[in-house]
Amino acid sequence: MGVEEEYLLVTPEGEPAAQSPAVLGLAAREVPRTDEPGGDVEKEFKSEQVETSTRPCTDLGELLGEIRAGRERVDTLAQGVGVRIAALGTAPQAIDPTVIPDKRAGEIRARFGLTAHEQLTCGCHVHVSVADDEEGVRILDHLRPWTSVLLALSANSPAWQGVASGYASYRSQVWGRWPTAGPTAPFGDAAGYRAVVDGLLASGTILDDGMLYFDARxxxxxxxxxxxxxxxxxxxxxxxxxAALVRALADTAVATPVDPVPPRVEVLRTAAWRAARSGLAGELVSPLTWRPARASDVVDQLVDHVRDALVANGDLEAVERQLAEVRRRGNGAIEQMAWRARGDDDAAVVRRATQRTLGAPALVA
Structure with missing residues (x-):
């Protein structure tokens, strides 16, 4: 398994900064750590953000070390050009973001207009290895009901363009404007997946298969x-x-019969909206009943669903410990809103987030 993370680039004062070309320039001078995939500092769609990736890991503790090391590395590079990183799904401030100087990015900006122009959002992408595309599609189809719970746990974008959005994850609402974003219907098998991809490409709407922005692909x-x-x-x-939960979902998919009556996309979209709206602070739609239930109970349902896989991977204790921590202090959206309640303005929220991103207490004068 591996993790890709996108971060905002911000000034020490807490304002977004269009400095990714300069940061990437410094990264290009470094000697690669290994020949393994991952471990890179890469461009994203906007100059106010940058992306890192871990190397493939089997041990959860090793993966956590990779994530932390990646954050420290890119923050050190960012400081070399006078900025820092902040793991925020959206910038709190009103901002007119800058598309990177790249031909493909320019084509996307021209084709998709305001949707592309406003798209300054930062996500977390989890990769789990598969034997082949058939196994991969089996996993995609199985985890469909549970992606909304993953979103609720991670929700970290309550502000948009200088105002409180009313959502725990407004990033997901902005991201959902892309024509290929969101949950998918079951693909059935690799041929079914390829048929969907070929149809989307044939429509002439997206540039290439890099614009398949499904919740999972x-x-x-x-x-x-x-x-x-x-x-x-x-x-x-x-x-x-x-990452631990996604790997457990993948392992559970391989060991579980295919659902004979999979949920419809309309139901999944509703569950995702509910997760984006309230995150862990209210109710979620239960993937077991498709009725509202307390968020904590739905998270427990996810853990119960993948418990055997968590045990087999040696991850159950770590997952339960981290979930207890999340329940204690909340997800990123809850933390940001608590800072607001204590009087922080936009820039102070970003400064606190920079400290949290690097593992320090979020203490800001």
């Missing part, structure tokens, strides 16, 4: 399933929690 770069539904997490341990 087969990776174009690696032999993995890539789960893309989560906001970037303030706490590195919450990102590792996402």
């Amino acid at each position: 087969l990776s174009q770069r690696y032999p993995t399933v890539e789960v893309r539904v989560a906001d970037v997490c303030l706490d590195a341990a919450d990102a590792a929690l996402q």
Whole structure:
């Protein structure tokens, strides 16, 4: 398993900064750590953000170390050009973001207008290895009901363009404007997946298969399933929690008969909206009953669903410990709103987030 994270680039004062070309320039001078995939600092769609990735890991503790090391590395690079990183799903401030100087990005901006222009959002993507595309599609179809719970756990974007959005994850609402974003119907098998992809490409709407922005998809770069539904997490341990749960869902999918009556996309979209709206602070739609239930109970349902896989992977104790921590202090959205309640303005929220991103207490004068 591996994790990709996107971060905002911000000034020490807490304002977004269009400095990714400069940060990437410094990263390009470094000697690669290994020949393994991952471990890179990469561009994203906007100059106010940057992405890192871990190397493939089997041990959860090792993965957490990789996530933390990636954050420290890119923050050190960012400081070399006078900025920092902040693991926030959206910038709190009103901002007119800058598309990176890249031909493909320019084509997306021209084709998708305001949707592309406003798209300054940061997510967390989890990769789990698969034997082949058939196994990958089996996993995609199985985890469909549970992606809304992953979103609720990670929700970390309550503000948008200088105002409180009323959502725990407004990033997911902004991201949902893309024509291929969100939950999918069951694909059935690899041929079914490819038929959907071919149809979307044939429509002439998206540029290429890199614009398949499904909540979960087969990776174009690696032999993995890539789960893309989560906001970037303030706490590195919450990102590792996402990875452990996704790997457990994948292992459970391989060991579980195919659901003869899979939920419809309309139901999944409703569950995702509910998760985005209230995160862990209210009710979620239970994937077992498709009725509202307390968020904590729905999280417990997810853990029960994948318990055997968590035990087999040696992850159950760590997952339960981290979930207890999340229940104690909340997800990123809850933390941000608590800072607001104590009087923090936009810039102070960003400064606190920078400290949390690097593992320090969020103390700001």
